[in-house]
Amino acid sequence: MGSLPDDLYDYLQPAVRRKGRPARKDRSGWTVTDDWPEEVPIAEAEIEVFEAWFGDLFDDLFSTRH
Template sequence: MSQTRAHRSRKCRGRAGNGALPKDLYAYAEARPLPRIGRPPKCEPETWTVTDDWPDPLPVTQAEIDLFEAWFGDFFDELFGPIP
């Protein structure tokens, strides 16, 4: 074995070289979608259909209520007034 263990493990880990880093490390988020073939679809909001399939009344747990009161209690008091 001509390579040392430290050298092999570093090589196997795939570390980057000592070159300059790219300016934007999050450039992968700017990926553009592939172009569509053919005409673009017509966008007519008048033909859209909105479907509400949530149960009525909407189930809310006590833990969810406690969480909203803990984080937004002051805002709710300003908006709706204190609870009598």
């Protein structure tokens, strides 16, 4: 096994500045839009995956027994 480097944090390189217009500082005028439909279809297989992985959590969260 080789020896460790003296400075373990020396791997970090400074960020490369991209050319172009800088980002606007004032975000109050920004508008966020999406093109998703009002209802998104979900396959039965997707529901089964969520139930398999998160079933216990869902039972705890939505249980009517305390």
